[in-house]
Amino acid sequence: MIDTIVARVKGFFLEPVETFRQSKNDEPRAVFTYFGALLLFYAVISSLVRAVFGTGGAVGIVADLIMTVIGGFVGMLVFAAWVHLWVYVVGGREGIMQTVNALFYGSTPGLLLGWIPFVGIIFSLWSLVLYVLGIRDLQGISTARAVIGVAIAVVIPLVLIALLAAYFMVSVVSVTTPVPM
Known part of the structure; x- marks a missing residue:
């Protein structure tokens, strides 16, 4: 099993399109095991990094590890x-498991290297690119449709979070009374 995981990791870094095509018929158990192994790695490393730069001690590390997994x-x-809803809207009809495969496998760079402070964002963005490639290949839709489906799925929550943050900022500013000098 470890050999398969290592081969997939190398494939998603070096030949992602071919690796997605090879993974089209993977059993759900293999997909979940792969994602679980990488997620556990990410959880351990990121918890240790946060412990080094923060506080919480051993209990905090264990709680962080469990919550991350x-x-x-x-x-x-x-x-x-959520992504599958939008992929379906833009024409993806290969089933939700293919979307799960695309996202779980596409998370490889973010899970392996996304924990690195400051540069981890690059690997998270690479995962976003892999989501699009995976959706395209596993759902059998065009690149444009895959981009639209993934973009809608990512942008809507980001806009909602920004609106919610703006609402709370305005609420705090408008409710707070100024202190006289």
Whole structure:
């Protein structure tokens, strides 16, 4: 199993399109095992990095590790369902498991190197590119449709978060009374 994971990792870094094509018929168990192994690696390393730069001690590291693994799995499954909705709207009809495959496998760069402070964002963006390539190849749609589906799925939550943050900022500023000097 480790050999398969290592081969997939190399493939998603060096030949992502071919690796996605080879993974089209992967069993859900293999996809979930791959993602789980990389997520566990990410959780351990990122928890240690946060412990070095923060506080919390051993209990904080363990809690952070558990929350990262559970949150990562649940969050990615919810995200996969959300992306699949938009992929379906733009024409993807190969089923939700192909979307799950694209996202779980596409997360490879972000999970392996996204924990690195400041430069990790580059690998998260590379994962976003892999999401598009995976959706395109595994759902059998054009690149433009894959970009549109993934972009809508990513932009809508970002806009909602920005609006929510703006609302709270305005609320705090408008409710706070100035202190006389």
